[in-house]
Amino acid sequence: MDAKVNRTKRVLSVFDFDGTLTHRDSFIPFLRFAFGKRLFARRLVKLAQPTFRCIRKKLTRDELKEVLIETFLTGVDEHWFRQQAEAFCSAYWARLMRPSGLLAVAAEVNSGAEVTICSASPAMVLQPFADRLGIKLIGTLLEVADGKLTGRITGHNCRCGQKVKRLESIYGQLEEYHLRAWGDTRGDYELLATAQDAHWRHFHPAWSKLRSPVKKLSLAERNR
Template sequence: MSQEMLEAGPQSARILSVFDFDGTLTRRDSFVPFLRFAFGNGFFARRMLRMIWPSLRYLGRRISRDELKAQLIQTFLAGVKEQWVAQKAVAFKSQAWARLMRPQGVISVEQELASGAEVTICSASPALVLKPFAEQLGIKLIGTELEVIDGVLTGRISGDNCRCEAKVLRLEAVYGVLTQYRMRAWGDTRGDHELLAAAQDAHWRHFHPAWQRGRLRVEKIYGPVTPATSKESAATTVGGLPRNDDRKGG
């Protein structure tokens, strides 16, 4: 069997289609707007003041992106009832869907489902917040899990933030060895590189306007460095990576 055939996946393999959420299926980040919606402008503004110093430390490279996110979750969600957040997430989905979701992204999800593929979101945003979006799309969800004790959020992440290599590990935990699938993936930030590298068919900023797409080169996890394997994504998945690529959760 040739290297090209190995990289394409087993000939009779089931399709696994994996979508990043923030910035890929949506026009912008969803978690911070959710916090503003859930807590109201006044409370949101007061709590965001607490994030100034952690944000400055992050910009100065004194803490990591994961540590900054952990601080944001601690600041807003420690001691909050899980059920209350879940209810606010449902309301946020209803209020934000039309302006937040990319129409072509929604259509692509529908097309993947119609093709018989196994379809899932794989996102760094909290699964508790994204669950209503995944349910409306009719697909599965893998996201960052929040620690809950006796129905109350502790403000801590359970396990790892679901970005970078953690996305691949979480997918493997749910679906098994990924080489048994013909895997398709859509992403738009540095947090999606490992996900895209694991896919035989990778789509970089596929639903963005052309001027936002940039160019990307990733090293394939299950093979050597190659350009995109599909004609429609080839123009946007080779070349250098934009430096401003990591502004969202991934």
């Protein structure tokens, strides 16, 4: 019965970006690319203490990311930033993207599904990648005032439960869709638990797929 119902629902296919569609994180390499190695290194030094505090659980991942964004992006021209994002996409596409991930995205698009990236990385950085893939994008929003980045984010970092909330804010109740999701880190657990089709590290080598949280989380979600 459930299978018949699912076939009548629209399919919403959601891909995490960093580590899922890519071989590695994209934001730090983008910052190094955009600001150059010397300026990048100088500013990175300022993050040593906050990073140490994060390791000691004195600072959350979200708070550390806010410090990173404030350190690098305060007062940066929005137009320049978007230009750098376009250039980064062109320069890093081949080395960053997983071929198997690209094929999976294309297959979902060709099947008629609604397809989107849902990522904690800044949407401005990932927009050229989403455009090239021909799909939609949900990401962390950078605050802009008078054409300049303020060094703050708008709303919340798009990870963990925020991924589900952002999807619902755009697509409505997710129960109305047959939700397919791909992820690879703790930040994707809630998304994967919500999906009828959950794929943990689907494009990774076989050894990295061990101890998948998908089944356990899905059962926990259904028993709430």
